[in-house]
Amino acid sequence: MPLDKYFSTDYASARAKFLAVAAEAGLAVISHPHSLNGPKEEALALDLVTLCPDASAPCRTERVFVALSATHGVEGFVGAAAQVAWLKKGYWKKVPAGVSVLLLHAVNPHGFAWLRRVTEENVDLNRNFADFSKPLPRKPAYEELADAICPKTWTTESRASADAQLAAYAERHGPKALNRAIMGGQYTRPDGVFFGGTKPSWSRETLMKILHSYCTAAKHVAILDFHTGLGPFASGVSYCVGDEGTSSVTKAHEVWGDEAHVMAAAPGSSVHDGYNLTGIARLMSQINVYGNTLEFGTYPTEDMIRAVRADNWLHLYGDPNSPEGQAIKAEIKRMFYPEESEDWKARVLAQSLAVWDRGITGLANL
Numbered sequence: 001m002p003l004d005k006y007f008s009t010d011y012a013s014a015r016a017k018f019l020a021v022a023a024e025a026g027l028a029v030i031s032h033p034h035s036l037n038g039p040k041e042e043a044l045a046l047d048l049v050t051l052c053p054d055a056s057a058p059c060r061t062e063r064v065f066v067a068l069s070a071t072h073g074v075e076g077f078v079g080a081a082a083q084v085a086w087l088k089k090g091y092w093k094k095v096p097a098g099v100s101v102l103l104l105h106a107v108n109p110h111g112f113a114w115l116r117r118v119t120e121e122n123v124d125l126n127r128n129f130a131d132f133s134k135p136l137p138r139k140p141a142y143e144e145l146a147d148a149i150c151p152k153t154w155t156t157e158s159r160a161s162a163d164a165q166l167a168a169y170a171e172r173h174g175p176k177a178l179n180r181a182i183m184g185g186q187y188t189r190p191d192g193v194f195f196g197g198t199k200p201s202w203s204r205e206t207l208m209k210i211l212h213s214y215c216t217a218a219k220h221v222a223i224l225d226f227h228t229g230l231g232p233f234a235s236g237v238s239y240c241v242g243d244e245g246t247s248s249v250t251k252a253h254e255v256w257g258d259e260a261h262v263m264a265a266a267p268g269s270s271v272h273d274g275y276n277l278t279g280i281a282r283l284m285s286q287i288n289v290y291g292n293t294l295e296f297g298t299y300p301t302e303d304m305i306r307a308v309r310a311d312n313w314l315h316l317y318g319d320p321n322s323p324e325g326q327a328i329k330a331e332i333k334r335m336f337y338p339e340e341s342e343d344w345k346a347r348v349l350a351q352s353l354a355v356w357d358r359g360i361t362g363l364a365n366l
């Protein structure tokens, strides 16, 4: 298949493609090794390629463009394919003067390799950028539903009973409120889903170390973070986190906006706490950060949430190598990566490269 040049079937082959295309282009890779291995004992790392206007010197530009893949591990296939295509198709040779580009392959390599959204700490990296020096957000709705969201057994009967409790909540408060209760991020149940953690994860620490070291002279940083799993099949939406009308969202739209591409403001931290791009902006407050969470749709949200709940149960109480475990792994992969659809892959890759190109131009023109 022609798209196999860019898309992979697992973390190890995605990593091999990234390293090979960087080598073909003559670009050095800096690997930040992870202490654990993948399911086939493969080594894990966050791999970094940097493109600096002056290749012999460290990046000291005022404008830095960053492309992240696999913030949510199992969602890493699209971002990784876009990074490979961006290098393979030679886009990197056309970066405007004065802009540095950082490609971070597999920010959460453990989740990518094990086909999980979360990190090795069972932490949702996109809820882990909370300010841990302050009291963490309380989530009474998650608390109320915790045992139904993540039952300790995953049989037909236990699921039916758990689902009935969730359905009753949706009946009382509406389906959106249920999704918010489950996906909004929580900080009290390490064995639950969408858990933000109690401290910065390895992935957060490593990402911030890289950003701090390459952004010492930066004034403007645009970050493209690839995600999958929400929205209509193969449609991409760019979310710039913040309230509509605020200067940060207006500026982000100036960098990323395009009449051909849907832009949306994801209002406030009240919906999702500990968002990575919001946290990066807070941690690099002297720099203007223009974040873009680029989300590609796959299947209905309720199916995706069920797959995430099953995967959580599997890694806590089940056996990933059993036939049941394999079926759960296949399902969570399909929910975030419909790899059987060449049409889906072609459409998400084309949109990814268009948004990327728009972002670099927007950053250069600020």
Ligand SMILES: [Zn+2]
Pocket: 072, 075, 126, 226, 227, 228, 229
């Ligand atoms: Zn995601």
